[in-house]
Amino acid sequence: MIYELLEKYEADFFVMYADSRDPNFFYATKFRTPDPSFYMIGKDGTELLIVSEMELRRAEKESRVKEIASFIDLGYFEKLNETKNSKKALAMVFTEALKEHRARKILIPNEFPSFLSFYLKDHFEIEVVENPYSDMRAVKSPEEIRYIKEACSAVIDAFEYFLKLLKSERNVNTLRNRVETFLFERGFYAEGTIVSPDLESSNPHSIGSGVIKNHVVFDVFPKSRVTGYFADFTRTVIIEENQDIIEMLNACIEAKNRAIDKIREGVAAKDIHNLVCDILESYGYQTIRNKAKEGFIHSTGHGVGLEVHEKPKISENDEKLKSGMVITIEPGLYYRSKGGVRVEDCVVVRKSGCEVLTKYEDFVRLVG
Amino acid sequence: MIYELLEKYEADFFVMYADSRDPNFFYATKFRTPDPSFYMIGKDGTELLIVSEMELRRAEKESRVKEIASFIDLGYFEKLNETKNSKKALAMVFTEALKEHRARKILIPNEFPSFLSFYLKDHFEIEVVENPYSDMRAVKSPEEIRYIKEACSAVIDAFEYFLKLLKSERNVNTLRNRVETFLFERGFYAEGTIVSPDLESSNPHSIGSGVIKNHVVFDVFPKSRVTGYFADFTRTVIIEENQDIIEMLNACIEAKNRAIDKIREGVAAKDIHNLVCDILESYGYQTIRNKAKEGFIHSTGHGVGLEVHEKPKISENDEKLKSGMVITIEPGLYYRSKGGVRVEDCVVVRKSGCEVLTKYEDFVRLVG
Secondary structure, rough: OOHHHHHHOOEEEEEEOOOOOOHHHHHHOOOOOOOOOEEEEEEEOOOEEOOOHHHHHHHHHHHOOOOEEEEOOOHHHHHHHHHHOOOHHHHHHHHHHHOOOOOOOEEEEEEOOOHHHHHHHHEEEEEEEEOHHHHHHEEEEEEEEHHHHHHHHHHHHHHHHHHHHHHHEEEEEHHHHHHHHHHHOOOOOOOOOOEEEEEHHHHHOOOOOEEOOOOOEEOOOOOEEOOEOOOOOOEEEEEOOOOHHHHHHHHHHHHHHHHHOOOOOOOOOOHHHHHHHHHHHOOOOOOHHOOOOOOOOOOEEEEOOOOEEEEEEEOOOEEEEOOOOHHHHHHHEEEEOEEEEOEEEEEEEOOOOOOOOOOOOOOOEOOO | OHHHHHHHHHOOEEEEOOOOHHHHHHHHOOOOOOOOOEEEEEEEOOOEEEHHHHHHHHHHHHOOOEEEEEEEOOOHHHHHHOOOOOOOOOHHHHHHHHHOOOOOOEEEEEEOOOHHHHHOOOOOOOEEOOOOHHHHHOOOOOOHHHHHHHHHHHHHHHHHHHHHHOOOOOOHHHHHHHHHHHHHHEEEEEEEEOOEEEHHHHOOOOOOEEOOOEEEEEOOEEEEEOOEOOOOEEEEEEOOOOHHHHHHHHHHHHHHHHHHOOOOOOEEEHHHHHHHHHHHHHOOOOOOOOOOOOOOOOOEEOOOOOOOOOOEEOOOOOOOOOOOEEEEEEEEEEOOOEEEEEEEEEEEEOOOEEOOOOOOOEEEEEEE
């Protein structure tokens, strides 16, 4: 994909300057570092990673990039002495590295820092592009799918733990903290876990507060502290019978399951989204297709991987699903006078169907 | 500081486009959001925050910025229809907002994304600058100091818990996970906690592995999950007597305490750093001043706040300490043949001295 992009723009190199909190940088280099590093990949297959001196040996051992250099190797200190400006000295180091590789035209991603792009533009022809690694990351390798499965298995355990707690504890903050601690002990970092009760759940972005009375939307999306991969999962738990909520939940469950039945390689994302809208509308609910302010007011889902929200978007999007994509399907319905419901699974797209990674019953009623 | 900078460059606005994971954005707006937002501050005091539609009401309630607009308010959809390019549509929205405020010359921070700076540079005069909020953040308000104190108090509890565990548990990974879980339950997120044993501790960047035999360097730097502020604290625990390690540790303790005695408003950072080097050298250890590869091979300390490492640097740095700065003092000594030691406190600089936020005995021997 990088080579196609370089060819399309008749460019010599694609470059990034980032640390591994940027999932595209981590994906490209497989190097975890808190310090910004420079990565360049050329149309002839050249790859070079430039890191701080302190990280050199670790990068040689851990990164998948074969050729590693340090800022100091490439004359950073001399340039710093000359300019007395650390940013300019860095920009000079990278410019020399690119010139040594005969770069003439360079692609930089949208998020590339301006101190560097403003310097590079005086030395090279520059084109700002959407980061191609964002698209590459959408299709997962078997190893990545294994990592996401581990996270999905942890969320099911966390949900069962939540249900157990719910028998004697109804304070939202206490529940959230106990579930997030449960996950943390097992190696997963969850923040902003949605434990959204009753009428508050009518706002899909509210993480929840107060005490649960009638029902609760539980949406957890932890990240493995080891692999960095996420899972994403939602269930609505009925505590007191409420006909409106139960009907809304049943409609979402049907929409989710029929969408899951339709998923396979080659289906367009928008066809999945439109099926969900069709089903919810058939029950009389309004949807985002009609710019509704209440009802189904968000998209059907999104990719999950090194970010909890990544490509592809399962919405009004022509993109075709590919085998190996991991996506969520998460229909929800939200009414200020009634509250909200949502049900969400994580699935892997396969050639002739999909595999659900978060298997758990859809309709959950608190028992006992 | 913003106004002085605008005046210095004869510029009309300083702008940021970031989400609240960028501490400078959070500090300027006091708005927590995972979605990139646009902030502009003008020489006449104008401030405008532009957020996604979905975040509008929350931004109005939570941000300290008075004037809030949404992308949609400012014609995002019309521009998207026109260009079919979401990044370009955003850039057009921000350009119009700046033009409406009669901007002519604009300052952008080093890290400003290139998709936006490349568009803006065709409409305005642009200057790339060091983000002024990084400097402003160095001096803390009483509220920020309270937040850091809370985190410092949690690290002392976590260290006492660690010492208790250490009586029966010597596996580094188990200890790290239990301490990080202890902190998580109390509302703090710690990652990469250094529990570095024996010879491995000779590498100050190693987080530690295996089983502790003779001594261990414990360095924890959790962030409050509520306030976002960090603490930073290190002690070396002696388990088996080892004269080399004990001498190294005593030298570091003396260096730390004499540095702390010297800290007050107006002292240059480099004078603190040089005092630490002087003391360690007086004991015959080599230091970073002589480009040593072993001995005291890092700087004396750094600011602590919304980032664990922020300004000021306590190293060969002319900057003068100011009342309200929160800094670490952390001399360490590292020898491949002996192992490493470090002792670190977090302090607030005051007019005529400093206040230690991590009060705990310096020389710690495991008892019982």
